[in-house]
Amino acid sequence: MTTAEPTDTAETTHRITLKINGRAYKQDVEPRKMLAYAIRDTGLRGTHVGCDSSSCGCCVVVLDGDTPVKSCTMFAVQAEGREITTVEGLGAPGALHPLQQAFWDQHGLQCGYCTPGMLMTSYAMLQHHTDPTDQEVREFLGGNLCRCTGYNNIVKAVQQAAQALRDDQAGKLDTLAAAATGGSQ
Amino acid sequence: MTTTPKEKHAMGKGMKRKEDPRFLTGQGNYVDDLVIPGMLSMAIVHSPYPHARIRSIDKTAALAVPGVKAVITGEDLVAASLGWLPTFHGFDKQMVLAVGKALFQHQEVAAVFAETREAAMDAVELVEVDYEPLDPVTSPFDAMKDETILRDDRDDKTNHIYHWESGHRDETDAALGDAEVVINEKVYSPRCHPAPLEPCGCVAQFDAMGRLTFHVTSQAPHVYRTAISLVTGIPEDKIRVVAPDIGGGFGNKVPVYPGYVCAIVGALILKTPVKWIETRTENLTTTGFARDYHMDVTIGAKKDGTVTALKVKTVADHGAFDAAADPTQYPAGMFGIVTGSYDFPVAFTELDAYFTNKAPGGVAYRCSFRVTEASYAIERGMDLLAGELKMDPAELRKKNFVQKDEFPYKSALGFTYDSGDYAGTLDHALNLIGYDELRKEQAEKRARGELMGIGLSTFTEVVGAGPSKHFDILGIKMFDSAEVRIHPTGTGIVRAGTKSQGQGHETTWAQIVAEELGLDPENLLVEEGDTDTAPYGLGTYASRSTPVAGAALALAARRVREKAKKVAAHLLEAAEDDVEWKDYQFSIMGAPEKSVTMKEVAFAAYTNPGEGNEPGLEASLYYDPPNMTFPHGTYIAVVDVDGETGEVKVRRFLAVDDCGTIINPTIVQGQVHGGLTEGFAISFMQEIPYDAQGNNMAPNFMEYLVPTAVESPVWETGHTVTPSPHHPIGAKGVGESPNVGSPAAFVNAVMDALSPLGVKHIDMPLTREKIWQAVRDAQGQKAGD
Numbered sequence: 014m015t016t017a018e019p020t021d022t023a024e025t026t027h028r029i030t031l032k033i034n035g036r037a038y039k040q041d042v043e044p045r046k047m048l049a050y051a052i053r054d055t056g057l058r059g060t061h062v063g064c065d066s067s068s069c070g071c072c073v074v075v076l077d078g079d080t081p082v083k084s085c086t087m088f089a090v091q092a093e094g095r096e097i098t099t100v101e102g103l104g105a106p107g108a109l110h111p112l113q114q115a116f117w118d119q120h121g122l123q124c125g126y127c128t129p130g131m132l133m134t135s136y137a138m139l140q141h142h143t144d145p146t147d148q149e150v151r152e153f154l155g156g157n158l159c160r161c162t163g164y165n166n167i168v169k170a171v172q173q174a175a176q177a178l179r180d181d182q183a184g185k186l187d188t189l190a191a192a193a194t195g196g197s198q
Numbered sequence: 199m200t201t202t203p204k205e206k207h208a209m210g211k212g213m214k215r216k217e218d219p220r221f222l223t224g225q226g227n228y229v230d231d232l233v234i235p236g237m238l239s240m241a242i243v244h245s246p247y248p249h250a251r252i253r254s255i256d257k258t259a260a261l262a263v264p265g266v267k268a269v270i271t272g273e274d275l276v277a278a279s280l281g282w283l284p285t286f287h288g289f290d291k292q293m294v295l296a297v298g299k300a301l302f303q304h305q306e307v308a309a310v311f312a313e314t315r316e317a318a319m320d321a322v323e324l325v326e327v328d329y330e331p332l333d334p335v336t337s338p339f340d341a342m343k344d345e346t347i348l349r350d351d352r353d354d355k356t357n358h359i360y361h362w363e364s365g366h367r368d369e370t371d372a373a374l375g376d377a378e379v380v381i382n383e384k385v386y387s388p389r390c391h392p393a394p395l396e397p398c399g400c401v402a403q404f405d406a407m408g409r410l411t412f413h414v415t416s417q418a419p420h421v422y423r424t425a426i427s428l429v430t431g432i433p434e435d436k437i438r439v440v441a442p443d444i445g446g447g448f449g450n451k452v453p454v455y456p457g458y459v460c461a462i463v464g465a466l467i468l469k470t471p472v473k474w475i476e477t478r479t480e481n482l483t484t485t486g487f488a489r490d491y492h493m494d495v496t497i498g499a500k501k502d503g504t505v506t507a508l509k510v511k512t513v514a515d516h517g518a519f520d521a522a523a524d525p526t527q528y529p530a531g532m533f534g535i536v537t538g539s540y541d542f543p544v545a546f547t548e549l550d551a552y553f554t555n556k557a558p559g560g561v562a563y564r565c566s567f568r569v570t571e572a573s574y575a576i577e578r579g580m581d582l583l584a585g586e587l588k589m590d591p592a593e594l595r596k597k598n599f600v601q602k603d604e605f606p607y608k609s610a611l612g613f614t615y616d617s618g619d620y621a622g623t624l625d626h627a628l629n630l631i632g633y634d635e636l637r638k639e640q641a642e643k644r645a646r647g648e649l650m651g652i653g654l655s656t657f658t659e660v661v662g663a664g665p666s667k668h669f670d671i672l673g674i675k676m677f678d679s680a681e682v683r684i685h686p687t688g689t690g691i692v693r694a695g696t697k698s699q700g701q702g703h704e705t706t707w708a709q710i711v712a713e714e715l716g717l718d719p720e721n722l723l724v725e726e727g728d729t730d731t732a733p734y735g736l737g738t739y740a741s742r743s744t745p746v747a748g749a750a751l752a753l754a755a756r757r758v759r760e761k762a763k764k765v766a767a768h769l770l771e772a773a774e775d776d777v778e779w780k781d782y783q784f785s786i787m788g789a790p791e792k793s794v795t796m797k798e799v800a801f802a803a804y805t806n807p808g809e810g811n812e813p814g815l816e817a818s819l820y821y822d823p824p825n826m827t828f829p830h831g832t833y834i835a836v837v838d839v840d841g842e843t844g845e846v847k848v849r850r851f852l853a854v855d856d857c858g859t860i861i862n863p864t865i866v867q868g869q870v871h872g873g874l875t876e877g878f879a880i881s882f883m884q885e886i887p888y889d890a891q892g893n894n895m896a897p898n899f900m901e902y903l904v905p906t907a908v909e910s911p912v913w914e915t916g917h918t919v920t921p922s923p924h925h926p927i928g929a930k931g932v933g934e935s936p937n938v939g940s941p942a943a944f945v946n947a948v949m950d951a952l953s954p955l956g957v958k959h960i961d962m963p964l965t966r967e968k969i970w971q972a973v974r975d976a977q978g979q980k981a982g983d
Contacts, residue, residue: 043316050315058231059224061445063395064478068899071395100224113222117214120868124700125221126228126396126445151907158899160395160446161700163871164907 029093033057034102042089048074048082051089052099059100059129060084063158070157073130074099079140081133083156100129103136111177112136112170121170123161130157135171143179147172207712207782209927212864213719217704227442229399229413230475237401238267240461240474241318243308243325244484245300248336248555248892249348250329252296252307259324260310265317267468269325270460271308272297283429283459285558286421286452286671289360289529290520292558294456300329301348301518302557303894304483309460311468334555334892338492338515341552348518348553359520362529363548364611370546373507377498381582386961387571388885389490389515389556391482391902392563394699396445398485399475400458402465409436410465414458416441416727417451417697418737421671423729425454428672430462441727447699448876449561450486452523452739479897486523487886488563490515491549491571495579503587503594508542508610510575512549515556522551522560523739524567525669525676531567532660532826534611538576539620539658539830540598545610555892564876564937566661566740573657577942578959581654585953590637591946592628595656596621606923613660615828616922616930619856623918624656627832627854630916636836644954649839653947654832657939661931662745662826671736675822678742679733680750682711682758683816686804688797689721695735696747697727701933702865703743707751709861710927714755715762716782716796733818741829741931744861745922750821752926757817762799765815768808769794827922827930831855833939835947841955844970846882846948848911853940856918858930866932871913873936879905880937881944883963952976 026041031051038055049072052060063071067086074084075098104110109117112132122128131154138145138153145153150171151164159167205211220226257269272295275281282291296307308325312318335341335348341357348357374380400414410432416422419441427434444451457474464472476485491512498507514530516522524531530549537545563570580598584591599620600607607615628634636652643650666675679695692711696703704724712719726732735747759779766784767774770792778787785793802808803815836850853870860866883903887895896902921928941962948964949957955976960968 045316053230057224058228059226061228061396062230063397063445064899066478066898066900068478069395069904100222103223105223106219106225109219109222113219116222117218120215120864122218122221123702123868123872124394124396124444124446125218125226126394128221129224132222151910154907156906158395158904158906160393160448160876160904161872162868163873163875163913164910165871165913166868168907 027090029090031055031089031092031097032095033097033099044088044090046089047085048087048089048092049084052084057099057101061126061129063126070130070134071127073133073157075133075137079137081137100132103132112174115170115173115177119166119170119173121162121167127157127159131159131167135174139175139178143175145175206718207716209709209713209859209861210863211709212862213705213709215702215705216708216720217702228396228445229401229415229442232401232413234401234403234471237471237473238311238313238464238468239315239318240464240472241310241322242306242457242480243310243322243327244304245296245307246303247300247329247331248303248334249332250300251332252298252300253328253330255308256326259326260321263312263317263321263324265313266310266321268311268464269308269321270463271295275463280430280459280463283454283456284425284672285519285521287520287522287524288526288672292519292521294459302555303892304557306456306484309464311464311472336554336556336888336890336892338513338552338554341554348555357553359516359551359553360529361548361550364534365546366544367546369544370507370509373544374496374498374509377506378501379499379586380496381579381586382496383578383582383959384492384494385575385578385959387489387491387493387574388962389487390563390880390884391487391886392448392450392561393482393902393904394446394448394450397476397478397481398451398455400461401471401473402461403471404465404469409438410462411438411440412462413440413442415444415451417447417699417739419697419727419729420695420734421674421737422454424674425672426462429459439729441697444697444699447739449488449523449563449739451699452561453486453521453559455485478899482886482902483894483897484557486559486561487557488561489571490560493571493575495575497579497583499583503589503597505540505542505598508537508545510536510547514549514551515554516551516560517554517556517558519558520551521558523562525663525671526673527668527670528567531562533568533572534613535569535658535660536572536576537609537611538573539600539656541600542610547611556888562740564873565934566659566663569659569934570938570941573938574942577655577657578945581946581949582958585958591654592624592633595654596624614825615658616825616924617920618658618828618830619918619920620656620830623830623854623856624832626916626918627834627852630854631834631850631852649841649951651837651839651947651949651951653835653943653945653950655939655943655946656832657942658828658830659935659938660826660828661741661934662823663740663742664826665824666822674736676736677820677822678735678747678750679818679820680747680754681733681818682754684758684800686801688717688800690717692722692724692751693732694726694747694751695733696738696743698738701738701743701869702862706861706865710748710751711755714752715759741934744929745827745925745931746821746823748929749823749926750819753821754817754819757819758815761817762796762803762815764811765799765803765807766794768811769799769802824924827858827925829855829857829930829932829935831935831939833943835943837947837951839948839951839969841973844966844973846964846969850914851911852914852916853936854916854918855932855935856920857932857935858919858921858925859928860917860919861929867915869933870915870936873933874913874940875905875910877937877940878911878944881941881962881964883965885963
């Protein structure tokens with residue numbers, strides 16, 4: 014069994030703290046280490062690498078709640094202090110996020126490799142655009158490649174999720190209105 | 199409301215995929231997700247030259263990088279008799295790491311093993327290889343002159359790999375000589391790449407007893423195990439191959455690649471697990487490409503449009519090694535389907551393959567072994583003939599279709615088509631899209647000088663490789679297998695020799711077995727891809743899973759049912775002959791009120807099987823298909839072309855597929871959408887071109903274009919159902935059809951748009967620049983007339 018011998022990297026690594034899905038992970042990283050690999054090294058392996066050149070979008074994670082970034086092209090050290098959301102932060106089997114549920118309902122995935130990136134880009138978009146047109150959805154997903162689905166069902170899924178989130182918000186407002194007015198409305 | 203058994207179990211139900219929740223939540227289990235303590239990372243040194251002598255390799259600087267454990271070269275492997283690996287094709291072998299000469303740009307030259315991925319990549323840069331560049335041969339037309347012999351390891355001293363032919367040469371020539379009309383065109387199906395989003399990769403690990411566990415991105419794990427045993431000499435029982443979740447394959451993950459052999463060797467000599475995950479560039483430059491067929495198509499016909507003869511001569515560029523993933527007895531795969539859906543009285547096709555200084559391979563990229571090329575050739579040819587005769591391309595096709603009462607139909611090139619209704623499918627498609635109105639609109643637009651095109655493709659696929667008398671890989675016959683085990687409580691486990699890469703087997707295989715046994719598909723666990731547990735099967739590619747393994751699954755379930763019937767007879771206190779399987783349960787003939795469900799029988803099989811009945815409820819089965827299956831379809835593309843910019847707008851695209859019995863319509867539609875998008879890509883943007891110096895010009899996703907959601911069209915689909923008469927459930931396979939059928943529809947549409955200018959043919963990909971140039975040339979010619 015070969016064990017890793019301590020190598021002379023003490024001066025070249027940085028201790029960083031990555032805040033992922035509300036949890037803090039400490040790591041010693043070289044400055045060149047990409048965020049995607051740093052995230053995967055925490056054991057959260059839903060963030061995939063497909064091209065190493067920010068072309069395919071399999072590695073998209075969300076920064077600070079609403080900004081999608083390609084984590085294979087961002088240095089891990091740059092993410093220090095930022096809130097990172099990965100696919101594991103959306104929902105779990107049995108408790109899916111409306112986006113995950115919509116991708117399932119609409120057959121918006123096949124091999125599943127691009128799916129985390131698709132979900133995270135869509136999630137970020139829906140923070141800004143609650144009622145997008147199909148064309149807007151397509152343009153927002155323009156940096157995420159899929160080789161299996163042909164995108165038609167992905168667009169449908171994002172629209173289903175957008176509707177579900179709007180209904181959910183409307184429901185909350187109705188509840189608020191009912192509470193505020195004593196149910197007289 | 200209670201669900202009837204039919205609603206719950208029946209095939210044809212678009213149930214949601216059982217596998218999806220894990221993919222949606224980041225819980226997929228891909229090869230790169232596997233981490234083993236102490237695992238080393240492997241990286242590969244690639245040749246920058248397409249053709250170069252290797253004078254020496256110096257590992258010193260690389261080995262000095264902190265964390266680097268070893269560097270291996272081709273010479274090292276040769277010394278251990280591990281220098282070459284067999285190709286699946288069986289006619290050639292391939293260097294694991296270049297020895298003496300590098301034969302294509304990016305060829306694997308050395309492998310580095312280090313504690314981290316970063317250290318391995320640093321060391322790759324420091325392996326000093328002294329190359330003496332040689333002139334490359336980049337075209338098969340140059341290679342055939344044999345001025346430079348590329349493969350000096352071979353005895354035959356020629357770049358010619360093989361000649362293959364089918365049909366009747368003399369009769370075809372005679373018929374073409376007698377034909378009233380003859381069209382001839384050279385069409386090229388460009389070199390392209392499947393490019394699944396998950397690159398290839400593996401993890402090799404030996405345990406203390408010397409047993410290898412090899413996790414790998416493989417579409418055919420059992421064949422890998424056998425191939426690894428043949429290459430390394432490790433006994434097959436000491437090898438376990440596991441293909442976990444696979445992030446797309448499309449044919450790219452069929453062959454065994456040099457990196458896999460290196461990872462195994464590294465794990466063996468360093469006694470440490472080794473992981474190798476390709477970079478995107480490695481994927482695009484070294485692993486199985488597709489197509490690269492130069493085809494010369496000639497069709498003879500009468501003036502009324504009746505075809506009389508077809509001749510297709512092909513030159514194939516196979517790159518540096520003949521690593522094409524075709525069955526041994528079919529060197530050009532199923533290219534013999536080139537007569538398509540038409541009743542050619544006589545036909546002849548021949549193909550010559552050559553070595554060049556390009557990446558080796560030739561995989562069935564979302565295609566059953568060269569059917570995409572064949573389908574493109576005949577469907578372009580039929581449109582050129584329609585243009586020559588000034589006939590509507592739909593009318594010309596109808597006139598020449600094999601008729602639905604002529605099945606089984608023996609084609610002039612030897613295939614026996616199982617079933618089909620070509621005219622019915624065409625008519626359905628023409629009605630769905632409103633063909634006559636579109637032609638009217640086109641005439642109006644043409645009168646205004648606008649370029650609108652309508653393109654048809656009425657293709658016939660051949661899938662389900664295959665019958666063992668004709669199909670094998672490395673000599674292993676291409677049967678498939680299934681194992682069905684029913685537990686006492688009526689749940690079960692289903693195992694198959696296939697391996698899903700996104701096709702949804704966990705769902706459709708459960709549906710097939712549920713239908714046969716009257717059980718709940720939600721409670722049938724499907725397992726594939728682990729050679730320790732799955733029955734031996736030839737894997738998933740070339741749309742063979744449903745035609746071959748799907749049949750095995752249905753028949754294995756029926757075998758379980760036969761066994762269950764004995765137990766049912768015991769429970770019903772009736773003679774076995776008086777018990778029938780009806781409405782998803784066993785009942786006494788003529789007394790349907792006396793019945794037992796499979797769930798009840800399953801419990802009894804373990805608790806009260808009846809005297810003389812074998813306890814337990816399981817069966818396994820190997821299926822050797824009697825014939826292949828022949829799905830077909832009609833695809834129609836409607837495009838507008840901007841003559842000023844060369845831009846093509848795909849306004850509509852309708853795909854009507856006939857893949858026989860449909861197991862899960864949602865999954866079928868998803869497969870069609872995905873295949874159409876890949877066909878769109880091949881038609882308009884994708885190519886791996888090489889320049890005259892042998893440089894690969896599309897080594898990443900900036901150059902090798904994959905369509906995004908922005909340019910991908912909206913797809914319209916429909917279907918007709920003509921079951922296969924020889925398949926137990928009548929299913930034919932569909933995953934390849936859209937990629938096979940759509941390029942001709944796209945190109946025919948654009949050529950139809952450009953036909954008023956006199957443009958007859960442009961080779962794919964139909965980039966804006968090519969179209970703009972063709973329009974400009976045509977206008978220049980007109981001006982000069």
